[in-house]
Amino acid sequence: MSTLAGSNSQTRVVVRSAVSHQSDASLAVGELVAALGQEADLYAVFVAPGFDLAAVAAATRAAFGDRVIGCTSAGNIGANGYDLTGIGAIALTGGALSARTIALGPLDDPCAVVEENGAAIAELRAGIGDADGFAVLLTDGLRGNEDVLTASLMAALGDVPIIGASAGDDLTFRRTAVYYNGQFSENLATVTVVRTDAPFRLMRVQHHEATGTVLVATDVDPDRRIVRAINGRPAARAYAEAVGLPVGELTPTVFSRYPLLLNAGGTSWIRSIAEVEAHDFLRMFARVDVGDVLRLGRPQAMLEKLGACLEGVAAELGSIGGMLVFDCILRRLEFESEGLTGQVGALLAAHHATGFSSYGEQFNGMHMNQTLVAVAFA
Structure with missing residues (x-):
């Protein structure tokens, strides 16, 4: 853009x-x-x-x-x-x-x-x-x-x-x-x-594209950038299932490779995950609001x-x-x-x-x- x-x-x-x-x-x-x-x-x-x-x-x-x-x-x-x-x-x-x-x-x-x-x-x-x-x-x-x-x-x-x-x-x-x-x-x-x-x-410019995997933020603390639940389930578990890994194997490398994308104004904006917190909450690097429809991202043609x-x-x-x-x-x-x-x-x-x-x-x-x-x- x-x-x-x-x-x-x-x-x-x-x-x-x-x-x-x-x-x-x-x-x-x-x-x-x-x-x-x-x-x-x-x-x-x-x-x-x-x-x-x-x-x-x-x-x-x-x-x-x-x-x-x-x-x-x-x-x-x-x-x-x-x-x-x-x-x-x-x-x-x-x-x-x-x-x-x-x-x-x-x-x-x-x-x-x-x-x-x-x-x-x-x-x-x-x-x-x-x-x-x-x-x-x-x-x-x-x-x-x-x-x-x-x-x-x-x-x-x-x-x-x-x-x-x-x-x-x-x-x-x-x-x-x-x-x-x-x-x-x-x-x-x-x-x-x-x-x-x-x-x-x-x-x-960004090099991540949205996949067909939809993750709806259903319980959040937007001011603290905490996502507690996705699709009605503990957020980290729902995300881990989407990327095909157990929660214990979620690392910064996984988060950077598979961020979440929010569509707004006809384009996508990346919402990166910082870490897994207690109770399988996800702490984000950008704000997510309740009801936000997010899609799992994947890298494509970086260079x-x-x-x-x-x-x-x-x-x-x-x-x-x-x-x-x-x-x-x-x-x-x-x-x-x-x-x-x-x-x-x-x-x-x-x-x-x-x-x-x-x-x-x-x-x-x-x-x-x-x-x-x-x-x-x-």
């Missing part, structure tokens, strides 16, 4: 990217500055585990001022494909690009925080006017409420398309943080609305689907000059288990992708898992 925008073929956004593996925050940001300069219209910075976040934040603000967004990551994506360490960054310049960022938080009640910031969100929307633009949402990946936050934000922004991601911490699930105003903060999200005259395209989507975007734009990419950590784990990490990483690098491995993705008003979302520039 994609959205093409930007109609002036004479203007382009110049995209530059860089990575540093220096362990010292000041030296690392210094390398980014040397590669990217300090004159870009918008920077995005993604920090893999192992850094002093306060030091990274201070150096980042000193280098790039208030023209930077970012978050912690579960690994980065850049010129070398998947990169498990370091600080990755992307710089966007030209194409009459302008960007404004606001913070949303705390995130304990996403509906309320979006409503409280309604005036500021309306100003962001007004800044685009009748021109082309999009929004970038970066949010704490451990709050467990991105579903409500994304839907509320989409309602507030109206027709402005959204791509977004949940910050990560390399699967330790201890602390994820979003950069804003010179510091990395938990329980926070940022919304950046970007306006540009240059051609760009939003894209979303081919990504390649076809990227080639399609490149054909429409003429070529891809750079991409801001958010790619689910579960996808990388699945590629690792299939021995495809190098090939997928090389494919992303060949299309000038820069971004990070995330704990969930957002596209317009939906939160999902095991998906890649991106904005590509001509």
Whole structure:
């Protein structure tokens, strides 16, 4: 799925990217500055585990001022494909690009925080006017409420398309943080609305297809992302039967290979399983509501689907000059288990992708898992 925008073929956004593996925050940001300069219209910075976040934040603000967004990551994506360490960054310049960022938080009640910031969100929307633009949402990946936050934000922004991601911490699930105003903060999200005259395209790709196996969520705790019963039976037992395994053999590898798919708006959205809890409940990585009709998913043409989507975007734009990419950590784990990490990483690098491995993705008003979302520039 994609959205093409930007109609002036004479203007382009110049995209530059860089990575540093220096362990010292000041030296690392210094390398980014040397590669990217300090004159870009918008920077995005993604920090893999192992850094002093306060030091990274201070150096980042000193280098790039208030023209930077970012978050912690579960690994980065850049010129070398998947990169498990370091600080990755992307710089966007030209194409009459302008960007404004606001913070949303705390995130304990996403509906309320979006409503409280309604005036500021309306100003962001007004800044685009009748021109082309999009929004970038970066949010704490451990709050467990991105579903409500994304839907509320989409309602507030109206027709402005959204791509977004949940910050990560390399699967330790201890602390994820979003950069804003010179510091990395938990329980926070940022919304950046970007306006540009240059051609760009939003894209979303997944490689799981729905099978004919229907699993109806009949007892759930949606706010905690717990599915207690499927088809009127203990959820883990019903799922295990669907994949042909005993409950005791359900592992993260099984969950990543056979996620659940929800159909909405004429397309499917992945709802990944995190683990089996007590009483054979399933804890999910995305919200499931009572009565949701889910279908068992299965992988299909992992590399081919990504390649076809990227080639399609490149054909429409003429070529891809750079991409801001958010790619689910579960996808990388699945590629690792299939021995495809190098090939997928090389494919992303060949299309000038820069971004990070995330704990969930957002596209317009939906939160999902095991998906890649991106904005590509001509």
